[in-house]
Amino acid sequence: MPTVDECVCCCEYDNIERKLEESVTSCKCITEHEGFEPVCLNVWVLQTAYFQYRQEHGHDDEDETPQERYRYIAYRQFVRWCWEWLGKRIRVVLPSCAVTKIRHAFPSTAAYVGFRYPPT
Numbered sequence: 001m002p003t004v005d006e007c008v009c010c011c012e013y014d015n016i017e018r019k020l021e022e023s024v025t026s027c028k029c030i031t032e033h034e035g036f037e038p039v040c041l042n043v044w045v046l047q048t049a050y051f052q053y054r055q056e057h058g059h060d061d062e063d064e065t066p067q068e069r070y071r072y073i074a075y076r077q078f079v080r081w082c083w084e085w086l087g088k089r090i091r092v093v094l095p096s097c098a099v100t101k102i103r104h105a106f107p108s109t110a111a112y113v114g115f116r117y118p119p120t
């Protein structure tokens with residue numbers, strides 16, 4: 001799992017700074033970028049990314065909840081989007097704003113039932 005406990009602002013990353021310049025909304029935070037939601041939070045995009053991940057890594061952890069799976073894939077999507085490359089594991093420290101957004105969308109507890117996640 002990525003290192004997510006350090007608090008880092010997304011504006012401290014040169015690559016994210018460049019990403020923000022690509023935005024048409026001149027946003028100051030990567031989570032406000034119009035690309036963030038479709039890339040990192042859209043479950044159908046994440047499902048597709050998960051299928052690719054599973055094909056490449058043979059990953060299929062039965063103990064993982066769908067939320068955990070989507071959260072992990074969302075982090076990967078974010079790294080792919082902003083850094084363009086990815087190892088088998090995520091080794092960069094992700095900005096706390098992005099981590100918070102993704103955690104909120106895919107909480108660890110199963111209590112959140114407003115949305116039904118696709119099973120894989």
Ligand SMILES: [Zn+2]
Pocket residue numbers: 009010011028029030031095097098
């Ligand atoms: Zn930010």
